Amino acid sequence: MDDYKSIVSYQTQDHGYIRIKLRQLLDEQQVTRNKLRTLTGVKYGVINRYYQAERVQMVDLDFPAKACCVFGCEISDLLEYCPQPETRPENE
Numbered sequence: 001m002d003d004y005k006s007i008v009s010y011q012t013q014d015h016g017y018i019r020i021k022l023r024q025l026l027d028e029q030q031v032t033r034n035k036l037r038t039l040t041g042v043k044y045g046v047i048n049r050y051y052q053a054e055r056v057q058m059v060d061l062d063f064p065a066k067a068c069c070v071f072g073c074e075i076s077d078l079l080e081y082c083p084q085p086e087t088r089p090e091n092e
Contacts, residue, residue: 016083020053022067025077040066 026036033051037044042063049056050063064078071077 016081018059019080019082020050020056021078021080022047022050023053025067025071025073026051029071036067036070039070042066 026033031039033044033047036042036047040047040063046060046063059079064075067073067078068075
């Protein structure tokens with residue numbers, strides 16, 4: 001158990017963050033948010049939140065699974081763990 005870093009109570013440092021990379025993926029594939037809505041059946045508002053990387057506090061695994069299926073990609077193409085919170089961009 002000593003090999004693991006505890007994040008429960010008395011936390012003295014940030015644990016990093018998850019960077020959402022949907023915008024980059026859509027730009028690379030030249031797919032619009034509306035087209036992704038049609039392909040996945042996910043509401044445009046949900047896709048737009050992920051696209052703008054705003055107000056996403058919890059991830060419903062259904063959307064990333066559908067996006068990975070549509071694009072034939074891995075979850076790491078959509079989400080990335082960033083352990084260095086001091087380098088977190090303003091809009092993420």
